[in-house]
Structures are given as structure tokens and as C-alpha cells.
Amino acid sequence: MKLTNMALGLFAAATVFMVGCSATQSMSEESLGLRNTSLYSEADAMPVKTEYSKKAAGESKLIARAFENAPPMIPHTVDGMLPITINNNACTGCHVPGVAESMNATAIPKSHFTNFRPDTSLAKNGMITKEGKMVANTSDFKVIGKPTSKLSGTRFNCSQCHAPQSMSEAPKNEFEVDFRADSHVKKSNLIDNINEGVDTLK
Numbered sequence: 001m002k003l004t005n006m007a008l009g010l011f012a013a014a015t016v017f018m019v020g021c022s023a024t025q026s027m028s029e030e031s032l033g034l035r036n037t038s039l040y041s042e043a044d045a046m047p048v049k050t051e052y053s054k055k056a057a058g059e060s061k062l063i064a065r066a067f068e069n070a071p072p073m074i075p076h077t078v079d080g081m082l083p084i085t086i087n088n089n090a091c092t093g094c095h096v097p098g099v100a101e102s103m104n105a106t107a108i109p110k111s112h113f114t115n116f117r118p119d120t121s122l123a124k125n126g127m128i129t130k131e132g133k134m135v136a137n138t139s140d141f142k143v144i145g146k147p148t149s150k151l152s153g154t155r156f157n158c159s160q161c162h163a164p165q166s167m168s169e170a171p172k173n174e175f176e177v178d179f180r181a182d183s184h185v186k187k188s189n190l191i192d193n194i195n196e197g198v199d200t201l202k
């Protein structure tokens with residue numbers, strides 16, 4: 001094909017495209033954003049009111065988990081429980097295994113009683129040692145998981161990952177969860193498949 005013919009062809013295609021576009025239905029500006037009000041004024045643009053659950057622990061209904069092994073969200077009120085401090089962690093009072101069952105609360109899982117941080121030190125020759133093994137490249141080190149008798153310090157601040165949810169009308173989440181087994185709907189099992197998909201270097 002000669003260059004001029006090709007240019008003509010492209011021009012024709014562009015024209016067809018433009019004609020096609022002009023036939024498309026127009027959208028009102030109000031419908032473009034999630035807030036459904038004028039885009040040129042903030043007067044009526046009120047954010048949805050935050051409404052946390054007022055139900056006491058023991059009286060709330062669990063919130064569906066967002067995905068497999070997602071941290072479950074807090075369905076009950078946390079009034080008087082926050083902030084979590086070193087001397088005051090109300091959450092563990094009800095959720096620690098052994099107590100949780102009798103409270104009808106989900107027990108803190110094994111992953112929270114696991115230390116994932118390898119003992120790391122610097123050898124005299126400047127090499128990094130992880131769990132007593134010298135490693136040339138720190139990313140060569142496989143994840144470790146050492147069970148701990150106490151709650152791991154990294155899990156102390158529950159509300160860093162578990163949060164109350166506002167019950168008010170918010171834009172709908174269209175995401176559909178695909179749990180690999182029914183048992184994951186209400187229970188996590190992260191500790192069992194923590195190394196899933198990890199290809200360790202030999």
C-alpha cells in the first residue's frame with residue numbers, strides 16, 4: 001500500500017470513529033461523580049455520615065470478610081476500648097484463645113502468636129546473619145514462623161488492622177469474594193499457607 005493510500009485509509013477510519021462518537025448518549029455532569037451533586041459547588045456535597053455500630057460486644061452481627069484471610073472487621077462498638085495502650089488492651093480480654101470461646105468471640109489466630117522476624121545480626125566479616133546462617137542477599141532468606149507463647153508484639157495494636165466499619169449508606173462495593181473453601185468464610189487459616197507461592201532460592 002502506498003503511503004498516501006494508507007493516510008487516506010486512516011483518515012476514513014477516524015471519520016467513522018468520530019461519527020460513531022457523536023451518536024453516543026450524553027451524560028449529565030451530576031452523574032459523573034459518586035456524590036450526585038453539582039460539580040461546581042460544594043454547598044450540597046455532604047459526605048455520608050459516619051455511623052459506627054453501637055451494638056455492644058456479644059450483641060453485634062459479624063461483618064462479611066472482604067476476601068480469604070482478610071482481617072475481619074470489628075462489628076461491635078469499641079467505645080471505651082481505644083486507644084490500645086501497653087497497659088490496657090481490652091481486645092485481648094475477650095479474644096485471647098481460651099477465653100474467646102466462652103465469650104462467643106472469634107479467638108485470636110495462631111498467626112498472631114508467631115514471630116515472623118528472623119534473628120538478624122551482623123557477622124564480624126560484615127555479612128548479615130539470619131537465624132545463625134550467613135546470607136549474601138537478605139531476600140534469599142525464607143520466611144520463618146516461630147510460635148510464641150505470648151501475643152506477638154507486632155500484633156499488639158489490633159486496630160491497626162481490624163477496624164470498626166461505618167454502617168451508613170456508602171457507595172456499594174461490587175467486589176465479589178471467591179473463597180477457595182467454605183471454611184474460609186468465617187475463619188482464617190493464614191498460618192497454614194503462609195509460604196504459599198514462595199519459591200525459595202536453593
Ligand code: HEC
Nearest residue numbers: 057058059060062072073074081090091094104105106158
Ligand atoms: C467484651 C468482650 C469483647 C471485647 C472487649 C472486644 N471484643 Fe471483639 N468481639 C466480641 C464478640 C462476642 C464478638 C462476636 C460478635 C458479637 O457477638 O458481637 C466479637 C467480634 C469481633 C471481631 C469480628 C470477628 C469475626 O470473626 O468476624 C473482631 C475483628 C473483633 N471483635 C475485634 C476486637 C477488637 C480489635 C477489640 C478491641 C478494640 C475487641 N474486639 C474487643 C467480644 C469482644
Ligand code: HEC
Nearest residue numbers: 069070071091095106107109111155157158161187188190
Ligand atoms: C498487622 C495486622 C494485624 C494486627 C495488628 C492484628 N491482626 Fe488480627 N488478623 C489480621 C489478619 C491479616 C487476619 C487474617 C489472617 C490470619 O489469620 O492471620 C487476622 C485475623 C484475626 C481474627 C480472626 C481469626 C479467625 O480464626 O478467623 C481475630 C479474631 C483477630 N485477628 C483478632 C485480633 C486482635 C484481638 C488483635 C490485637 C490483639 C489483632 N487481631 C491484631 C491482621 C492483624
